[in-house]
Amino acid sequence: MPTILNNLIQNGVLADTHAHLHDPVYSGKERLVLERAAYCEVSEIWLMSVDIDSALKNMRLVSNYQPRFPFLKLRLAIGIDPDVLIPSSSNFTFDFYNKTSEELGLFVKMKLTSLLEKAESLGVKVELVGEIGIDNYWLSKQVTDGELSAADAGQSLKLQKAMFIAQVEWAWERNLPVSIHSRSSEQEVLDILKDLLKNYPEGEAILHSFTGKPSQFNEAQQMGVFVGINAILTYDTAELLRATVERLAKKNISKGLAGLYSSGILLETDAPYLIPKGADRKALELVYGEQVNEPAMVYVLRDFVFNLLGKEPS
Numbered sequence: 531m532p533t534i535l536n537n538l539i540q541n542g543v544l545a546d547t548h549a550h551l552h553d554p555v556y557s558g559k560e561r562l563v564l565e566r567a568a569y570c571e572v573s574e575i576w577l578m579s580v581d582i583d584s585a586l587k588n589m590r591l592v593s594n595y596q597p598r599f600p601f602l603k604l605r606l607a608i609g610i611d612p613d614v615l616i617p618s619s620s621n622f623t624f625d626f627y628n629k630t631s632e633e634l635g636l637f638v639k640m641k642l643t644s645l646l647e648k649a650e651s652l653g654v655k656v657e658l659v660g661e662i663g664i665d666n667y668w669l670s671k672q673v674t675d676g677e678l679s680a681a682d683a684g685q686s687l688k689l690q691k692a693m694f695i696a697q698v699e700w701a702w703e704r705n706l707p708v709s710i711h712s713r714s715s716e717q718e719v720l721d722i723l724k725d726l727l728k729n730y731p732e733g734e735a736i737l738h739s740f741t742g743k744p745s746q747f748n749e750a751q752q753m754g755v756f757v758g759i760n761a762i763l764t765y766d767t768a769e770l771l772r773a774t775v776e777r778l779a780k781k782n783i784s785k786g787l788a789g790l791y792s793s794g795i796l797l798e799t800d801a802p803y804l805i806p807k808g809a810d811r812k813a814l815e816l817v818y819g820e821q822v823n824e825p826a827m828v829y830v831l832r833d834f835v836f837n838l839l840g841k842e843p844s
């Protein structure tokens with residue numbers, strides 16, 4: 531079955547597999563973002579959504595700009611990220627929170643279906659589901675700081691989990707891969723995927739911005755789940771992550787990006803977040819008015835990874 535992941539491994543092209551082009555920082559500069567990426571020989575950008583509005587914005591972006599960039603594939607992801615269920619988030623939505631787990635699961639599947647229909651009406655293909663997942667970082671921080679009760683945190687986590695499972699099921703019923711956020715919930719996400727893979731053995735998943743333990747990388751690899759790495763790898767504090775990437779990908783890197791991908795590792799920018807070390811921050815500020823990341827910078831990450839693994843940048 532030729533999925534976008536198989537395609538990536540076969541072709542070994544430079545792809546930013548997780549970017550937020552819906553972010554307001556790019557408003558009015560979308561064409562420039564894409565031109566700069568094309569100039570840096572980026573062949574694919576996977577456009578992540580975080581809620582309904584960002585999904586609608588992304589599908590309009592693909593519909594408007596894909597025809598003008600024939601050599602830069604824009605792949606649309608739709609999905610609702612856990613922020614809508616985190617009470618302190620600016621994206622918190624009562625419509626989602628005010629439900630039982632079961633109601634929320636059905637509700638979110640319905641929302642994804644109507645987004646899919648909308649995309650089809652614009653002639654845009656939905657190619658994956660994301661970003662979705664579980665975030666326990668903010669909840670535990672707020673509980674520790676006394677800003678949130680343990681009961682509220684528990685309720686949020688319960689709903690996050692239900693919404694995550696429903697979206698993976700929706701995606702895998704349609705043979706679409708999922709891009710997953712798992713901050714401070716790496717093991718929980720792995721356990722859920724392991725369980726769901728029993729029902730959907732062909733299910734494909736990417737743990738985006740994964741910074742789990744080395745043993746969790748192994749677990750993902752054994753399950754056939756991909757990990758997405760970004761600029762965090764280039765930061766001074768990421769020694770363990772670098773050692774893990776080296777261990778997983780060293781033997782395949784002679785085959786270039788195809789080799790890296792076949793080791794289960796994908797590259798992503800998570801733009802506008804996380805500027806890689808070595809990128810020209812001043813230039814980014816000149817272009818976007820502030821120091822933000824962009825999909826073009828995935829080439830800096832590729833060169834960093836090749837360097838780390840002792841391969842000449844091609």
Ligand SMILES: [Zn+2]
Pocket residue numbers: 548550578661800
């Ligand atoms: Zn993201």
